[in-house]
Amino acid sequence: MTRSFIICCCLLFCLPLLLSAQEGKSPIWLKLQPNEAFTVAGNLSEGKKMEDLSWAWNSAIACFPQTQVQKFTGNHVLYALDLPSFSEMEIWLVPEDKNANFSIYAYEVGKVANNTTVPNLSSCIRCEVDHKWDYKKRGVTQDHTRRVKDILAINNPYQVLIGVVGAEGLAEGAYTLHLKINKK
Template sequence: MKTSILYTFFCLFIINNAFSQNRNTQISVLKVKANSTVSYQGNLADGQQISDLSWAANSSVACFPATQNQKFSGNHVFYSTTIPKRSEMFIKLIPKNKNHNLSLYAYQVGLSNEQLPPNLSSCITCEADHKWDRKWRGKTQDHTRKVRVNAINRAYKIVIGVVGAEGLTEGDFTLEIKLNGGEEIPMMTAKVEVMKIETTGTVTTINGNLETGGLISDLSWAANSSVACFPATQNQKFSGNHVIYSTTIPKYSEMFIRLIPKNKNQNFSLYAYQVGLSNEQLPPKLSSCVTCEADHKWDRKWRGKTQDHTRKVRVNAINRSYKIVIGVVGAEGLTEGDFELEIKIKKR
């Protein structure tokens, strides 16, 4: 009887301690900015240790396996922020002392979800980064830690955990949060006139200027799965004036479209989509297309490839002709700039 009573009290103590630990957890709310990077300072001493890390290995969380628990055994400092729809978030942890071993995780939940470790039962996704146990071919790691999350059709709460590895409980750090996309969509969009191009021979050249076009503020059509032209994280590359052309690709042919800005220092983007000959839909009301191809300035270099100021896309037709709608766009809000558009048709 005494053993049973003692066991009951012991269980109640453990449960109460777990709930008390969660109630006393401090969490700082951080603000992020669309297409910007913000920085915040912190110290592990502001957090506390979480002895029960079983939540992280739970299949409905899947943040890090129990074999890595020592990498998350120090103090946990919590932050929360919101990731807007149509955006991508890059979170970077920078310890002030390069010899300090810190770890990082971030999980995504609904905006009203108040669960925190160790009582987190599930999440949409959880990403973690810690010191590697071994080297990886072609990769290097320093003292910083990085994770990435994204949102498509709605906003989410992001909870970030900065943690000391191997029981570390003190150490200054900087938390950088970079948000690509996430800007509010204005209600007004300019009406953009379409200029028809009659292709002659194998190569047709058109001269134009961005100032003849107009802004298309609502770019959600491009990320729609039935269009799939470019993701919302690249909206800034298409935020200037759009000059729109339409032409026809004959059956059994390929069309190569090349955009050449007259000023090599100006940043342009290019897209072209393929629809039926009678389709009159235009952005931002384009609901679907056969295919859409886009080219813009790369965010990083690609091995074995180079990019200059020109932009290129390719479309093709097999058994019938199609309408091709071409968009020449200023990146980063660019609204003026001369360009040359070259359309080359190759018969199969």
């Protein structure tokens, strides 16, 4: 009876953690040093599709409008990191396949918790996004890379969550993320 009790207790405590990991909800934590370049390689196959993207057009988040939803329907791979106060961060996403259609978003929160990780995000400090343009922009040419900038922390440190996403249902594709925190 004690063995059964121990097994049941282990299942009760471990099962939610295992299910969370299988659902792809846990972000991959990155440790960055300010003023040093950092790269991480990944693949969309490590993520999972999000059935509910309505968090993105919630007015307390305002990440991307519902009209752009097709650019975020593939697998999402999430990364998290600490952004120290008095710093600015830039993120470049470089797909291995130049013809692959990727998107990226990054948002700032006070502390990563269940209600601050998409799709359960209720609000954020700031959200920035880059995806394939619908129309050409005068004087600017877009290539296969995506870039997010203006991720800032002034007086307070924040945590940043980055979503690398396949557009139009893309669920597989290698990429490299290039990150840099510029601390003043």
